[in-house]
Amino acid sequence: MSIDVKHLAKLARLRIEDDKLAKFEKDMESIVAMVEQLPEVSGDASGLDPEHPMKLREDVEGTTEALGTDKLTRSELLANAPKMQAGCVVVPKTVE
Amino acid sequence: MELYEYSAHELSKMLSEKKCSSEELTKSVLDRAAATDEKVGAYLTVCAEEALKKAREVDEKRAKETLHPLAGIPIGIKDNISTKGLLTTCASKMLYNYVPPFDAFVMKKVNAADMVVTGKLNMDEFAMGSSTENSYFKKTHNPHNLDCVPGGSSGGSAAAVAAGSAVISLGSDTGGSIRMPASYCGVVGLKPTYGSVSRYGLVAFASSLDQIGPFGRNVTDTAMLYGVICGHDNMDATSADREYPDFTALLNSDVKGLKIGIPEEYYGDGVDNSVKETVMNAVKELEKQGAQIVNISLPSTGYALNAYYIISSAEASSNLARFDGVKYGYRTENYDSLIDMYEKTRSEGFGDEVKRRIMLGTFVLSSGFFDAYYKKAKLVAIEIVKEFNAAFEKCDVIATPATPATAFKLGENIGDPTKMYAADICTVTVNIAGLPAISVPCGRVNNMPVGLQFIGRKFSEQTLLNAALAVENNYGEAKPVNV
Numbered sequence: 001m002s003i004d005v006k007h008l009a010k011l012a013r014l015r016i017e018d019d020k021l022a023k024f025e026k027d028m029e030s031i032v033a034m035v036e037q038l039p040e041v042s043g044d045a046s047g048l049d050p051e052h053p054m055k056l057r058e059d060v061e062g063t064t065e066a067l068g069t070d071k072l073t074r075s076e077l078l079a080n081a082p083k084m085q086a087g088c089v090v091v092p093k094t095v096e
Numbered sequence: 097m098e099l100y101e102y103s104a105h106e107l108s109k110m111l112s113e114k115k116c117s118s119e120e121l122t123k124s125v126l127d128r129a130a131a132t133d134e135k136v137g138a139y140l141t142v143c144a145e146e147a148l149k150k151a152r153e154v155d156e157k158r159a160k161e162t163l164h165p166l167a168g169i170p171i172g173i174k175d176n177i178s179t180k181g182l183l184t185t186c187a188s189k190m191l192y193n194y195v196p197p198f199d200a201f202v203m204k205k206v207n208a209a210d211m212v213v214t215g216k217l218n219m220d221e222f223a224m225g226s227s228t229e230n231s232y233f234k235k236t237h238n239p240h241n242l243d244c245v246p247g248g249s250s251g252g253s254a255a256a257v258a259a260g261s262a263v264i265s266l267g268s269d270t271g272g273s274i275r276m277p278a279s280y281c282g283v284v285g286l287k288p289t290y291g292s293v294s295r296y297g298l299v300a301f302a303s304s305l306d307q308i309g310p311f312g313r314n315v316t317d318t319a320m321l322y323g324v325i326c327g328h329d330n331m332d333a334t335s336a337d338r339e340y341p342d343f344t345a346l347l348n349s350d351v352k353g354l355k356i357g358i359p360e361e362y363y364g365d366g367v368d369n370s371v372k373e374t375v376m377n378a379v380k381e382l383e384k385q386g387a388q389i390v391n392i393s394l395p396s397t398g399y400a401l402n403a404y405y406i407i408s409s410a411e412a413s414s415n416l417a418r419f420d421g422v423k424y425g426y427r428t429e430n431y432d433s434l435i436d437m438y439e440k441t442r443s444e445g446f447g448d449e450v451k452r453r454i455m456l457g458t459f460v461l462s463s464g465f466f467d468a469y470y471k472k473a474k475l476v477a478i479e480i481v482k483e484f485n486a487a488f489e490k491c492d493v494i495a496t497p498a499t500p501a502t503a504f505k506l507g508e509n510i511g512d513p514t515k516m517y518a519a520d521i522c523t524v525t526v527n528i529a530g531l532p533a534i535s536v537p538c539g540r541v542n543n544m545p546v547g548l549q550f551i552g553r554k555f556s557e558q559t560l561l562n563a564a565l566a567v568e569n570n571y572g573e574a575k576p577v578n579v
Contacts, residue, residue, distance in 0.1 A: 005455065012413060012458045013420075013435075014451055015443040024452070027513050031456055034514045035402040036468070041475035076197040080424035091422055092434045 001036075003028040099124035100260045101576050104317040105344075107263065108165045111158070118158075118168030122151035122212050125170040129214065129261035132579045137236045138246075138256035140175050141183050142215040154210045165344075166320055167210035172262035174253050175216040176223055177308065178297035179203055182213070186299050187231035188221045190445035191425045200297020201332065202266060202308050202325045209324050217252030217265060221447045222416065223273055223301045225249050226519040229510050230449045237506070238281060239577040240544055244503040247277030247519075250311070254281040257311045260576025264321050265311045270301050271404050272498075272523025274309045275535035279498035279547025282537045282574050284318045284564065285311050287523075289554045290530035291336035294329030302411035303334075305404075305527040314573040315536065315565040319343040322557065338555070346558055349566040352386030356563075357491030361397035366521055368501040370541040375497045375548050378538035381570050382563070392487045392494065396479045397525060403480070404524035405517060406460050406473035412450075413457025419445065452513060477528045484529045488553050493563050496522050498535035498547030522549060532557050536564035538571055 005024045009016045016024050074087070083090040099121045102110065110116050126144050133139050147170065154168040173179060176186045178196035180203070185191045199207065206213065220230035228236040228251025236251040238244040239259040246255040250267025254277035257265050267274045269287035278285025286309045293308045300306060310321035323344060328337045356379055363372050383389050421427035421441030428440035446454070460469035487494060500521055509516040526533040531554060535547035548567055552560045 003459065008455045008458050008462075009451075011462065012454045013417075013438045013442055014446070014454065015439045016451070017443075020448075024448075024455075027452055028455060028459075030514050031405070031452065031517075032459065034517070035405050035456070035460075035473075037402055038399055038469075038472045038476055039396075041472070041479055070198045072197050078423075079197060080194055082421060082425070082427035089422055092431060092437055094434050 001029065001032055003032060098128070100128040100263070103314050103573065104166060104169050104263050104312060104320055107169055111168050118151040118154045118212060119148060121168065122147050122170050122214070125214055125261065125263060128259070128576070132259045132261050135237060135242055135579050136239055136255050136259050136261065137234045138217055138252040138259065138261055139172070139215045140185060140187065140218050140233055140252065143182060143213065147212050147214045150212045154212065157210065164209040166324060168212060170212045170214045170263050171206060172214055172217045172253060172256045172265040173203070174219055174250050174265070174267045176219060176268060176299040177202060177266060178299070179213065179216065183216065184299070185233070186222050187219045187233055188445065188447070188450070189232045189426055190419050192232070194425050196297070198297065201294035201329045203297065205325050205327070214262060217250070217256055219252055220249035221450050222299070222412070223249040223268055223270055224412070224449050224453050226272070226276060226516050227504070227509065228252065228277070229506065230447055232447055235506060238503050239579050240282060241503070242579065243505055244544065245280065245506055247280035247499070247503060249273040251277050253311050254278050254283055254285065257281070257283045257313055258574065258577050259579055264317050266308060266321070266325070267311055268298055268306055268308050269527065270305045270408060271527050272520045274311065275498045275523050275533060275547065275549055276519065278311060278535040279545065280503035282545030282577070283311055283313050284315055284534065284536050285309065286318050286322055286534045286557070286560070287526060287532060288322065288326060288557060289336070289532040291334050292326045292340070292555065292557070294327070294332040294335050296329055296331035300415040302408035303415065304411060305408055307527070313575065315561055315568050316344060316347060319347055319561045341558060343558055343561055347565055348562050349569050351382050351563060351566045354382070354387040354493065354563060355390050355491040356382060356387050357390050357392040357487055357494040359392050359394045359397065359487065359494060359496065361394050362496035362522055366500050366518065367497055368541070371497050371499070371501055371546055374539045374541055374546045375495065378548050378567055378570065379495050382566055385566065390491045392490055394480070394483045394487060394525070396476055396483055399476050400480055400525045400528060401517060401521050403473040403476040404520070404528060405456065406469050407477065407528070409453045409457035410461050410470050411457070413454045413461065416450070416454055421445070449513070480525055481529045484531060492552070492559055494551040496549045496551065498522055498549035502541050502544035502546060526551055530554065532560055534560045534564045536567045537574055538567055
């Protein structure tokens with residue numbers, strides 16, 4: 001199967017340089033050719049909910065006590081931000 | 097004999113009997129790291145000053161009170177485990193400067209036991225790889241042969257323990273990332289039952305498969321460290337709420353009556369004949385000691401690798417969406433819009449293998465392909481679980497090679513992703529089924545170590561450790577390799 005790497009990259013917020021495109025296409029095609037070899041397994045017989053195949057488990061709410069074990073200050077949380085101004089994270093303008 | 101050469105259980109006794117101090121021991125391990133790491137390349141960050149300070153504190157504390165058996169013992173940590181105040185890069189340019197403001201659950205446990213962290217260990221970028229060649233920063237070499245890879249993704253964790261630049265270490269295992277490097281480097285590595293060790297603070301790759309686990313040069317050390325890190329944590333919704341025994345106290349190498357399942361699918365064409373023979377010889381030794389060999393079948397094994405790469409990449413594409421250059425980590429220099437910043441940041445910050453996995457995950461989850469890939473893979477995963485359940489009706493543990501061959505040469509597979517992926521063929525089923533498994537050295541092929549993998553029922557770590565101890569008693573404990 002031919003893989004549209006440019007489109008996939010766009011969906012994944014990646015950009016593949018033109019000089020690397022051919023190599024990525026070749027790699028992705030051989031990877032997809034490998035992983036697509038899967039048997040037909042009936043969804044109903046397996047116990048998997050066919051409407052929700054991505055369902056992993058029920059989420060469990062953590063207790064307040066547990067959530068409070070890492071009490072982080074604002075400055076600790078922001079200490080790793082690449083660009084800051086007046087205590088805020090700087091990002092490019094998104095609204096004109 | 098230098099202090100770094102002793103095992104953790106020997107050192108535990110020596111420390112409590114005041115035959116050495118933690119400061120002397122830590123210095124010995126740091127000196128060993130300084131002497132070997134230029135060749136081995138196991139460490140990304142060495143924190144010598146902090147380690148020596150901690151060691152002195154533990155020595156002072158020991159004068160006043162009884163400490164945990166692993167107190168004062170140096171430990172190395174894989175660089176995808178969050179360490180408060182200590183660089184945690186995941187071997188990626190994306191996190192080249194990231195200093196976590198919090199400790200992972202396992203680090204809280206390690207610190208509470210007063211262990212001494214010597215540094216952070218190299219790995220494949222975001223744990224994606226089987227050779228540690230995908231690290232953005234450096235290559236790690238196998239201490240048994242510096243031309244060979246240490247395996248991956250926890251290559252630094254295995255190589256450090258093998259070389260003696262760490263007494264014990266922590267790694268993580270999503271598809272074999274503990275067992276495979278343990279096998280290649282001739283040390284013991286345990287991938288615990290999914291849910292037995294909290295993933296809180298482990299940088300997520302594939303959340304339904306990831307699990308933190310211990311490395312040691314012998315089974316006892318591995319059991320001791322596992323005893324420290326297992327346990328319930330409210331901060332991980334998948335954490336199992338149960339009691340754990342004292343694994344070390346219950347270690348017992350008597351295999352009389354132990355039913356060892358041999359699945360034919362793990363001894364097929366894709367596995368090197370000498371490796372098969374070496375592993376079977378080790379199993380036959382156990383048979384002589386009273387174990388029973390039972391032939392079993394796990395028919396979906398041949399599809400496991402494909403299902404694994406679909407499921408793990410799907411989860412990775414979602415998990416790695418958080419790296420956008422906004423709140424932490426790398427951000428590109430020049431950009432003219434928000435989207436431009438995202439795309440440039442991610443393209444410059446991630447290496448090629450990470451990009452391939454993100455794109456594979458994006459592909460299998462995209463409209464029109466979902467049913468043919470992701471859903472099918474999840475159905476295969478359920479088949480694999482059923483087959484393991486049926487197998488464990490007939491046997492207590494399953495014995496397989498941990499890897500299809502011994503360590504390959506650096507550069508040998510790096511140009512061919514599917515060839516690299518095939519190195520995980522013996523290990524991925526375990527993660528898919530959430531089972532525990534251990535790799536223990538069982539001899540050598542071409543002068544490189546071979547690992548025997550025992551797979552067990554959920555939460556049967558004690559059975560695995562005991563079986564591994566029986567193998568270790570037949571082959572001897574690993575000692576630090578000369579490099």
